[in-house]
Amino acid sequence: MGGQHTFPTHYAILIGINAYPERPLKSCVRDVQKIKECLKSKLPSVDIQTLTASSGDTPLDHPGSWPTCRNVTSALEMVTSRAQPGDFIYIHYSGHGTRLDPCHELSNQSTGDLALNLLHEDSSRVMPLPGPRLAGLLKSMVDKALVVTLVLDCCFSASVYRNGDPNVRYLSCGRFGSLTYPSIPEHDLADRDTRSTSRDASMRDNWLVDPDRYTILAACGPHEKAKGGSEACEKGEPYGALSYFLLKALSDHGLGRRHKDIHRHLCANFWQSCQAQHPVLYGNKDQAFFGRTDPYRNTRSTSIFELDKSLRLLAGLAHGLRVGDRFALSSFSPSSDRDVEENFIAHVTHLWPLTSELELLGTPHSLQTGWIAEPLTCSYLSDFPVRLAPELSHQDEWWAALEERSLSTCIDKEQDAALQVVLRNNKYEILDEYGREIINLPGIPRDQTDISCVCNILEHLARFRMAKDIINEMPRAAFTESFDIQIRANRNVSNPEEKIEVQHGNIVELVMKNTGETALYVYVYNLGPLWQVKGLSYEVIPKRNHDRDLKFRGISSKKIKMTVPPAMSGYGSCEDIIKVFVTSQPTSFDALELPNLDELGKTNDGDRTSRPNSHGSEDWVALNFPIRTVL
Numbered sequence: 001m002g003g004q005h006t007f008p009t010h011y012a013i014l015i016g017i018n019a020y021p022e023r024p025l026k027s028c029v030r031d032v033q034k035i036k037e038c039l040k041s042k043l044p045s046v047d048i049q050t051l052t053a054s055s056g057d058t059p060l061d062h063p064g065s066w067p068t069c070r071n072v073t074s075a076l077e078m079v080t081s082r083a084q085p086g087d088f089i090y091i092h093y094s095g096h097g098t099r100l101d102p103c104h105e106l107s108n109q110s111t112g113d114l115a116l117n118l119l120h121e122d123s124s125r126v127m128p129l130p131g132p133r134l135a136g137l138l139k140s141m142v143d144k145a146l147v148v149t150l151v152l153d154c155c156f157s158a159s160v161y162r163n164g165d166p167n168v169r170y171l172s173c174g175r176f177g178s179l180t181y182p183s184i185p186e187h188d189l190a191d192r193d194t195r196s197t198s199r200d201a202s203m204r205d206n207w208l209v210d211p212d213r214y215t216i217l218a219a220c221g222p223h224e225k226a227k228g229g230s231e232a233c234e235k236g237e238p239y240g241a242l243s244y245f246l247l248k249a250l251s252d253h254g255l256g257r258r259h260k261d262i263h264r265h266l267c268a269n270f271w272q273s274c275q276a277q278h279p280v281l282y283g284n285k286d287q288a289f290f291g292r293t294d295p296y297r298n299t300r301s302t303s304i305f306e307l308d309k310s311l312r313l314l315a316g317l318a319h320g321l322r323v324g325d326r327f328a329l330s331s332f333s334p335s336s337d338r339d340v341e342e343n344f345i346a347h348v349t350h351l352w353p354l355t356s357e358l359e360l361l362g363t364p365h366s367l368q369t370g371w372i373a374e375p376l377t378c379s380y381l382s383d384f385p386v387r388l389a390p391e392l393s394h395q396d397e398w399w400a401a402l403e404e405r406s407l408s409t410c411i412d413k414e415q416d417a418a419l420q421v422v423l424r425n426n427k428y429e430i431l432d433e434y435g436r437e438i439i440n441l442p443g444i445p446r447d448q449t450d451i452s453c454v455c456n457i458l459e460h461l462a463r464f465r466m467a468k469d470i471i472n473e474m475p476r477a478a479f480t481e482s483f484d485i486q487i488r489a490n491r492n493v494s495n496p497e498e499k500i501e502v503q504h505g506n507i508v509e510l511v512m513k514n515t516g517e518t519a520l521y522v523y524v525y526n527l528g529p530l531w532q533v534k535g536l537s538y539e540v541i542p543k544r545n546h547d548r549d550l551k552f553r554g555i556s557s558k559k560i561k562m563t564v565p566p567a568m569s570g571y572g573s574c575e576d577i578i579k580v581f582v583t584s585q586p587t588s589f590d591a592l593e594l595p596n597l598d599e600l601g602k603t604n605d606g607d608r609t610s611r612p613n614s615h616g617s618e619d620w621v622a623l624n625f626p627i628r629t630v631l
Helices: 028-042 069-082 131-143 158-163 241-253 258-273 379-383 395-404 451-468 566-571
Strands: 010-017 045-053 088-094 098-102 113-119 128-131 147-153 201-204 212-217 280-283 302-307 310-313 328-330 342-349 356-362 372-375 386-388 419-424 425-430 481-488 492-494 499-505 507-514 518-528 533-541 557-563 573-583 620-630
Touching: 010 028, 010 069, 010 113, 010 499, 028 045, 028 088, 028 241, 045 069, 045 386, 069 128, 069 131, 069 212, 088 481, 128 131, 131 212, 131 533, 147 241, 201 620, 241 258, 258 280, 258 302, 258 342, 280 533, 302 372, 328 356, 328 499, 379 395, 379 507, 386 395, 419 451, 425 451, 451 518, 451 533, 451 573, 481 573, 481 620, 507 533, 518 557, 533 557, 566 573
Parallel strands: 010 045, 010 088, 088 147, 147 212, 386 419, 499 620
Antiparallel strands: 098 113, 113 128, 201 557, 212 280, 302 310, 310 356, 328 342, 328 372, 342 356, 419 425, 481 492, 481 507, 507 557, 518 533, 518 573, 573 620
């Protein structure tokens, strides 16, 4: 049929710059050349535009592919014009990065805006492409329903500039003088109100944080070094660390892996290789990297790595793990390429705040860093025992189904139950510990619902309670004194556990201050009235400094719009909990996330896994801010 767009087309824009007039780099052009070879080997057809500047090149040699602001902007706009809804767009930047002073309401007021250091037409100086302008170009793509992946193998931090390492991919904004921004229309930037309109608590995001319809994989946080050169080297050829490990993952495992799976794999390899940076992932984590998604399995899986000849897991006490929890271990390859016999069982033998040690059960086997660990049991859920009404038939089936989900059953009448299942008017009802019917549950008619479906709801409710109840009862005093986190609403300031009441549609502001001497990693979640646990924000807050080139203020704020969801309008109000995890090392809490209960069975989104630092302490705190929203 003429003109019908049947098969999606793949477009790639690859940008690599070695030939900076000051502080030239060595590996950026090689990064994108190898990525280009990988894409061409994996796809039957891909439209690739490469913009590079090698040492010794001049704009006269290839003016149309010289990595200038004009050429890069033109390439992005051209692809947007040519591509059709559903087409895949991959953008890879390997070069110097910098941060500029905040220029817009949506700018990151704590660390400044990212800018890509491109070249002037005559190659004599650097011309930055400001982050907000890049965001506007990406927004045009996603507004057209294009599927966009952006990889940034560069630095975002002035602290990197002070290091003085020629392999570090950062240029001070002071090296190219005073900068002026072109005016950026409001409609070209990310929407003011964030991501999902169905969320009763929605974050008003900066342009880079958690875009809904595109995915960003960044080489490092705002205070770290994006390294190249000898730190990632094969056959004597240096690469950018992110580009190197990403290339290996794509070459070995294909382009259809989900972003969250690739990111976990990268983090484990960064940890193994002792890289002094951790990659950061924002956006649609369930989106395939550059194509259709390969079949995969558990959304709560994580990666393993080797340390001192032992197996370690990127999760620990802060994630609700307990000694004895069991995991199925398998390779990173797509499930369609694996045999059933390839799975191995391991259990947790030792716990730290953010990591844990695994011991393989049964036959010894040589496992590799980056293998996947899928949870088989979760002992924490047994803290929420279920009482089954005597009138429920097939009690043995109920017990078996609950045990399969790590839920315990009340045997004697004296034992307190967290959840109760009763049968009334030929419908199952679920009650809380006080015998009150739990609201906002899907209908559970007995003749249309099997035992497994009811137990899935019970597990969901128990996991919600687990996310709410996780707390560090014995945090280090020095760590708790290193930050101050409050919520401001209606000109009042509220501390953790102090209930706030706001009107429907009001904005509350989460203010996070780093008062210590090291960076803080902050993860913000909404525990909502529809029994959802949704990630709102992940941010690194560097310590405050007084650097002449780029100051870190040591403070960040996030605005959250509170609404009563339509399903709760008949009640006149709803209650949320804004949960804030603060850690001393990067980690991931995506395993705690839950969809709305009426979406049970759908894939959870969200993953902010990062590499822990083996040389630092593993500190954490979890804070709850209860909020009541009224119509």
